[in-house]
Amino acid sequence: MAEGVVGVIVSFVKSSAKSADDRRPLFEKLMTNSYQQAFQMAYRFTSNRAEAEDLLQETYIRAFRYFHRFDESMPFTAWLYRIMTNLHIDNVRKVSRLKTVSIDQPVGESASGWDLADTSAESGDSHVDDILNEPLQRALQAMTGEFRTAVVLADIEGMSYEEIAVVMNTSVGTVRSRIHRGRKQIREHLEHMSSMNSQEVAG
Amino acid sequence: MNNCFRVKGLLSAYLDRELSGEEMLLLRDHLSTCSECSLEFDELRRVKSALIQMPEIEVSPELLSRMKVQVFASAAPVPVSKSRVAASVGMAAAVLFLVFAVMRWVEVQRQTDSVEYGTSYGTQGTMAGGVDQGQTFVPVTLASSPE
Numbered sequence: 294m295a296e297g298v299v300g301v302i303v304s305f306v307k308s309s310a311k312s313a314d315d316r317r318p319l320f321e322k323l324m325t326n327s328y329q330q331a332f333q334m335a336y337r338f339t340s341n342r343a344e345a346e347d348l349l350q351e352t353y354i355r356a357f358r359y360f361h362r363f364d365e366s367m368p369f370t371a372w373l374y375r376i377m378t379n380l381h382i383d384n385v386r387k388v389s390r391l392k393t394v395s396i397d398q399p400v401g402e403s404a405s406g407w408d409l410a411d412t413s414a415e416s417g418d419s420h421v422d423d424i425l426n427e428p429l430q431r432a433l434q435a436m437t438g439e440f441r442t443a444v445v446l447a448d449i450e451g452m453s454y455e456e457i458a459v460v461m462n463t464s465v466g467t468v469r470s471r472i473h474r475g476r477k478q479i480r481e482h483l484e485h486m487s488s489m490n491s492q493e494v495a496g
Numbered sequence: 497m498n499n500c501f502r503v504k505g506l507l508s509a510y511l512d513r514e515l516s517g518e519e520m521l522l523l524r525d526h527l528s529t530c531s532e533c534s535l536e537f538d539e540l541r542r543v544k545s546a547l548i549q550m551p552e553i554e555v556s557p558e559l560l561s562r563m564k565v566q567v568f569a570s571a572a573p574v575p576v577s578k579s580r581v582a583a584s585v586g587m588a589a590a591v592l593f594l595v596f597a598v599m600r601w602v603e604v605q606r607q608t609d610s611v612e613y614g615t616s617y618g619t620q621g622t623m624a625g626g627v628d629q630g631q632t633f634v635p636v637t638l639a640s641s642p643e
Contacts, residue, residue: 317568328563329555336553346559353567429546447512448547454514473508476543483543 320360323369324353331373337445338381340434348384352377374450375460378442385438432482440475447472499526500533507537511544 328349335345335352355376356363363372433441439461446457454468461468503526509515510523527534 321564321568324564324567325560328560332555332559333553337550342553342556345553346556346563349559350563350566353563357567427550429550444547448544449550451548454509454512469509469514470505472512473505473540476508476540479543479547480539 316360320357327370327373328353330370331377334374334445334450335377335381337430337433337449338377338441340430348377348380351380355380371456371460374446375462378446378460379462382438382442389438428483428486429479431486432479435482436475436478440471440478443468443471444475444479500530503527503530503533504536507533507540511537511540 331352332345332349335348336342339345339348352373356373359376363369433445436444442461443457446452446460447454452460454465454472457468457472458465499522503523506515506519506523510520513520515523527537
């Protein structure tokens with residue numbers, strides 16, 4: 294009887310490993326279909342091509358690792374964006390923590406009154422210069438991580454508040470508040486930049 | 497104007513049509529009479545439409561192939577199969593434990609049944625045996641204690 298039980302277990306393990314391999318073509322197909330749109334989101338999160346590519350790659354690595362948990366009745370992108378959002382928020386928090394540790398060091402450009410701003414994209418990458426020419430992307434970069442995530446999901450991805458709540462693992466009320474405060478941050482940032490520019494012109 | 501504070505907090509949700517019918521009507525009526533809230537609403541609407549119209553960023557042509565290499569080489573199904581194996585081993589342990597537990601239980605039940613049958617068929621003998629055991633035990637304890 295014990296031999297029978299062991300046999301069943303061995304065949305289960307073999308079939309599990311086989312099913313992981315079998316799912317690779319499906320994952321590859323989903324990846325091919327989703328990466329361009331997913332890159333747009335990664336870019337809006339990070340404001341930086343190199344970091345967007347890293348974030349996207351990390352997202353797919355994690356997605357493939359946990360692909361056996363993916364429920365195929367759900368849209369793949371919703372699941373993927375949830376992974377990406379979590380990774381992005383984790384990255385933002387890590388950078389904030391590093392900033393807190395090195396608080397005595399000069400922060401240079403970031404001392405513009407945007408205390409909670411995410412400066413993860415200011416890592417000296419040469420692509421940053423191109424992006425910073427775009428005022429709106431610059432405003433996104435300066436936003437609080439959670440606000441930016443909610444605004445990007447709503448306005449770039451066109452998700453409903455309920456979908457965003459699922460992706461961000463929070464309540465619809467919190468999503469509503471984050472989107473509103475996020476848009477206000479963008480507006481204030483654009484106003485701030487506009488007044489800075491007019492001062493420069495006047496000077 | 498008393499409504500302004502409440503209305504301002506709902507402007508983005510109104511813009512996204514994420515309010516209840518009643519709230520939508522409240523906002524619509526208020527915005528038609530309050531220029532301050534109306535101005536703020538227009539600014540938020542401009543922000544949203546600017547975000548929607550952000551140009552698409554060109555994706556580098558080799559990104560997909562580069563990512564595939566990383567995804568399937570380094571992170572390949574190794575952790576997946578590891579977790580599967582761990583799950584399988586756990587399940588196997590649970591199944592074996594259950595099998596042995598059931599077998600043991602059946603065995604105990606059989607023994608209990610036979611004891612019960614024994615008492616019902618020979619009550620006198622068992623009782624006598626019990627008394628005998630007690631009687632043989634008592635002298636031993638008495639013998640070990642000083643008189």
